[in-house]
Amino acid sequence: MNLADLLHQTFMQHALIASLLVSITCGVIGALVVVNRLIFMAGGIAHTAYGGVGLAFFLGAPVLPTAGLFTAGAAVILGTLTQTKRERTDTLIGVIWAAGMAFGIIMINLTPGYNVGLMSYLFGSILTVPAHDLWVMLGIDVVIVGLTLFFYRDILSFSFDPDFARSRGIPVRWLYFMLLIMVAEAVVMMIQVVGLILVIALLTLPPYLAERHTKSLVGLMVASGVWSLVFCVGGLAVAYQFDLSSGASIIATACAIYLMFITGQTGWQWLRAQTQTPA
Amino acid sequence: MQAPIIEICELAYAYDNTPALSGVNVRINRGDFIAVIGPNGGGKTTLMRLILGLLEPQQGQILVFGAPPGSNPARIGYVPQHSNTTQGFPASAEQVVLMGLAQGKRRGFRFTASEREAADRAMQRAGVLDLRHRRLNELSGGQRQRILIARALITQPELLILDEPLSNIDPYGRQCILETLTGLDAHTTVVMVSHDLGITANAVTDIIAVNHYALSAGGSKLTPAMLALMYGTHEAGCPVHALLQQMVDSAIVEAPTAHAQRTHATTEHTHEPR
Numbered sequence: 411m412n413l414a415d416l417l418h419q420t421f422m423q424h425a426l427i428a429s430l431l432v433s434i435t436c437g438v439i440g441a442l443v444v445v446n447r448l449i450f451m452a453g454g455i456a457h458t459a460y461g462g463v464g465l466a467f468f469l470g471a472p473v474l475p476t477a478g479l480f481t482a483g484a485a486v487i488l489g490t491l492t493q494t495k496r497e498r499t500d501t502l503i504g505v506i507w508a509a510g511m512a513f514g515i516i517m518i519n520l521t522p523g524y525n526v527g528l529m530s531y532l533f534g535s536i537l538t539v540p541a542h543d544l545w546v547m548l549g550i551d552v553v554i555v556g557l558t559l560f561f562y563r564d565i566l567s568f569s570f571d572p573d574f575a576r577s578r579g580i581p582v583r584w585l586y587f588m589l590l591i592m593v594a595e596a597v598v599m600m601i602q603v604v605g606l607i608l609v610i611a612l613l614t615l616p617p618y619l620a621e622r623h624t625k626s627l628v629g630l631m632v633a634s635g636v637w638s639l640v641f642c643v644g645g646l647a648v649a650y651q652f653d654l655s656s657g658a659s660i661i662a663t664a665c666a667i668y669l670m671f672i673t674g675q676t677g678w679q680w681l682r683a684q685t686q687t688p689a
Numbered sequence: 690m691q692a693p694i695i696e697i698c699e700l701a702y703a704y705d706n707t708p709a710l711s712g713v714n715v716r717i718n719r720g721d722f723i724a725v726i727g728p729n730g731g732g733k734t735t736l737m738r739l740i741l742g743l744l745e746p747q748q749g750q751i752l753v754f755g756a757p758p759g760s761n762p763a764r765i766g767y768v769p770q771h772s773n774t775t776q777g778f779p780a781s782a783e784q785v786v787l788m789g790l791a792q793g794k795r796r797g798f799r800f801t802a803s804e805r806e807a808a809d810r811a812m813q814r815a816g817v818l819d820l821r822h823r824r825l826n827e828l829s830g831g832q833r834q835r836i837l838i839a840r841a842l843i844t845q846p847e848l849l850i851l852d853e854p855l856s857n858i859d860p861y862g863r864q865c866i867l868e869t870l871t872g873l874d875a876h877t878t879v880v881m882v883s884h885d886l887g888i889t890a891n892a893v894t895d896i897i898a899v900n901h902y903a904l905s906a907g908g909s910k911l912t913p914a915m916l917a918l919m920y921g922t923h924e925a926g927c928p929v930h931a932l933l934q935q936m937v938d939s940a941i942v943e944a945p946t947a948h949a950q951r952t953h954a955t956t957e958h959t960h961e962p963r
Contacts, residue, residue, distance in 0.1 A: 445778055562798045567791035570778050573769045574840070577741045578792050579762035621779055625824055628798070630779045 428539045429642035431547040437635025439596040444617040454503035456597045456609040458484040458510030464517030481594040534605035534657025604657040700749035709735045713903045722892045725882045731900035766841030768851040783821040789843035815839035831862020851881045
């Protein structure tokens, strides 16, 4: 099948649209997770989402909305606990992380029959995203981008210096919870593409690459989104070409590009240092 | 008699049953330049956070501009310890200064031309206008600190609270920061925290020593009672006593005319070497 024929296939069109939609959220939320140093927290929320997936299977309910509600609730609980016991943040995240996974496994155990589709939520399956999930993804994109733009000034100030933001009367606590809920929804959306186990890589690698050439938070969001799209489409091509798992291919592509970028940058800096060293 | 800007009565605060402050009484008037000094862990930062409304008093009362703390955020500029801010944050100096305009009210993504002009004025006052397009992580500690001062100044606050603005700053950077502060409008009340007795800002009108309790000097000269509060009593002749006496003699000097030096003048542009 040539490229033109491939692009006419519905599953591939859905995959490309899903890549674009996920990249928008990934750019915005990934940037906020990195600048607010919430990577471990995002990892905890991502794994808690498994509880929501398990619950959806057990209830026979649609997975994305059920997991979205469950993960948002877990994010609020996590946020409340970590705000109350700041010195125990890591421990609490670890507990919620494991508890969410355990709850999901138990729900699956209690669900009659063998759920073959479960694997697609663990490792992603961008090639099987149905049309109605694309609409859910679009809705999440609109809400996340809308909230971020509306509260941009407060988010910017809060992300840079929470104490100063509080002294200016900015409702830092509410912004923090809003951010955690947005992370939860982003994670649920990304589960379709890379699976919950690999979500954290797609949230952190694009901002890590993008922050080297951006001077503003909004610039970081846009550049992260572009990198994310490159990883998703590149990974999709690799998965199709070599008949591999799409989620793992996307993350492998991201890691490979990241390594090439870092190696190239280090090499370039070394060359510049060599040429500028006086004889 | 004019109403004080800050009035604290019998204030007490503890972290998990560990007392940080108790029986604190402080009165700060408009136009004062207060140096809050004391040892590490003595409660200076806690006192500032209580004044800002970031912590709730457990006993006693604080009034800022005659109202509970946090009631008038636009009238207060705050410069936290710069180590608290994210070092690698993707922002130019101008964007950091513009963050001072966020008040949880104005929405929107773009800053207006008048807001950018306000940022320019604040950076001019802090002597960092030429750095406005530089990324924050390209700047030295002293330059970053003055950017944070400009962020606090953007709303033209009546009260400026600075938490250890001189820590980890080289002598040239310290001098630039002190010049910025002494060049402020004489009606601006400045409260500057330091654990360093070596503050030589000529504009200091009063010193408050904090070590779980607070003592005011009533002038710009340390008293033996304040030294005893901060570092305990030491017999004459012992090395610590000699060191403390040396601090008293050299660090904070009487400057009866100093307050008059604070004028509307803006500081000259200074270029700080990195």
